[in-house]
Amino acid sequence: MMEIMEGSHAVAEAVKRCRPEVVSAYPITPQTHIVERLAEFVADGEMESDYLTVDSEFSALSACVGASAAGSRVYSSTSSQGLILMAEVCFNASGMRLPIVMSIANRALGAPLSIWNDQQDSIALRDSGWFQLYAEDVQELVDYHFLSYRVAEDHNILLPGFVCFDGFILSHTYEPVDIPEQDEVDAYLPPFNPYQKLDAQDPISMGMYATPDYYMEFRYELDRAMERASRAIEDAGQAFGEQFGRNYGSLVEEYRMDDADTALVAMGSICGTVKDAVDEMRAAGRKVGLLKLRSFRPFPKEEVAKALDGVSKVAVLEKNISPGSAMKGAVGLEFKDALWKTGIDVYSYVIGLGGRDVRKKDIAAVVDLAERGSGDMFYGLREELI
């Protein structure tokens, strides 16, 4: 049913309906409202879950590893410093092929300490073997949780996943959102059926070590699973559309791309601003469009190439920086690779780091820069400070 709700609380409502048996989380701004609301549900008997108030994010994800291996659907959530603290466990969880789903309230990484939004945290873990979906608004944020558990737990996939959403921007604002009923979610997301588990009736050893004779093949299998995840996300997104009327059957979303000369590329809530900016620019006669990336991992190389066919400039808005890298941001590199034989110019613009506001006029300015052939740069620096 349709309600106006704070983003974090909407996440909690979604997670509740996913029926995790074990919730293990550590508080960090700006995720706290999620874990607080979940604790209330447990305290009121509205969730049949064990809620572990763990000692750190590292322990939070480690407890998820244990509970998932023992046969439970699990949930955790974090941001920024917490995600990087649990980075070791992230690699471990994907290597062990455990279907854990975690909400990431995207937040900048220190130093300097910042509690405000950018996407550095999840992008820094792009090699971790977790699939990564980025929500534009609270509705997508809610829906991606159901989708992610379904994809993760598919015996053909068995990969953990991040549901990424911009901290404060989506977590702490109120939007109208349709929270599906429990029975509808149950129809879409069946009970967890582990591929394998710790069980004294049928013992196995999990997480053994691999010598050079075996290690490469394990990593290859992980990568193949991630490749299969593209199709699995599309299928799950299509099925979601059939049941709930909101279709996520593609890893990209095109907005006014049909005859665009310059394409803007972005992930997450900034897409809302970009769509408004595109409308304004179109009204002024400029042929611009937005290619929204729904999934960063797996990266939809073919869909991207198809969607951008015919444009002359691509301007990638990067809420991250990879210092010393060829294009400054991590997302642009993947686009450049997807388009490298086409002659289309791809530029990265590092924008909005640490919660710096991005406005429609900034989007228009980026388009100007791209059309002038200027890119792979920071946008919007305060010159007086440098």
Add this chain to the structure above:
Amino acid sequence: MALNVGCAARPGRARDNKTGSWRVFRPILDAEKCKKCGLCLLICPEGCISEDDEYPRVDYEYCKGCGLCAEECPAEAIEMEQEEK
């Protein structure tokens, strides 16, 4: 043979590794001295001593020749002899 998902495995394959080849000395039991107390069965770090008609029997496919059984036997019924190669 295809890999198991997530680097997992069922029990039993360790036995493929015949650690008896590591041995320099081998334990030899003097049955007359043996009191059948069962201590050597309990304390072998390999677990390769089993009961055979109440007497201990060493599985030489796995025995590493560490000598703990000989050292601890209360009846001094086990001697370590140089392995012939």
Add this chain to the structure above:
Amino acid sequence: MVDTSLELFGCGHRACGGCGPALAARLILKGAGANSIVVASTGCMEVFSTPYPETAWEVPWIHSLFENASAVASGIEASLKRQGRSEHVLCICGDGATFDIGMLCISGAFERGHDITYICYDNEAYMNTGVQRSGATPYDASTTTSPAGKESFGNKRPKKDMPQILVAHGAPYVATASVAYPNDLMQKVERAVNTPGPCYLQIHAPCSTGWGFEGGKTMEIGKLAIQTGLWVNFEMVDGEIAKAKKVVRKPVDEYLMAQKRFRHLFKPARNEEEIAKIQAIADANAAKYGIDIKPKK
């Protein structure tokens, strides 16, 4: 009652001959029984028992990372509770994983009061990586990162009192044991897994390779540790000392001289001052736990 015929740790593992931890693993599983799930940390025992695909473990077993066994166990325990399952959840971890890198997770797990049994096999250094010093390394022991040298007598710090730290967390049952006394070890494991709440068992597991003695002497070295008072076998129940193994105490020399890691205290000459300091540690242990058998008058 412990079923000592239960073999849940198979042959073919790659531990050194005479390995204290290997013996500990066999005995622990006899004490815990087949209805157990084992969580291992990275370390000697994990490495010698699970090179893919050769696992020596006949019970369900999981290894995640070096430092997080107790957090993983917390999650398993919560999951089993939800599923109504009865398996014992055991962590079996080395001293490095327990005393040092795992402190955060252990403290949290014990503070939350999970129904788990944490067993530390204590070989007093990071053995798997080549005998580096840990928080469990005894005073003056020579390791590769606390070597005896022209300006050093070896490890500068006394052994961290891990059992007391966990008593302070309110653990209902905290005990120490040794592979030198296998029946006592198995009984303590059985008691720990059957005591509700977070229980801790620290097992002295001498390492012939790391300490410098012949593999066949593992139990003899363990006995000497106890007879000198440098290791005390005790049980604490709800924070009070319930039992401690009493000995007719030997001077520490006999224990120290038997191991290469203390050889620098005797060669080229006896270092009376350092040996006296180690004796003082043994004396303090004896006083604290009341282990001295009083001679009859």
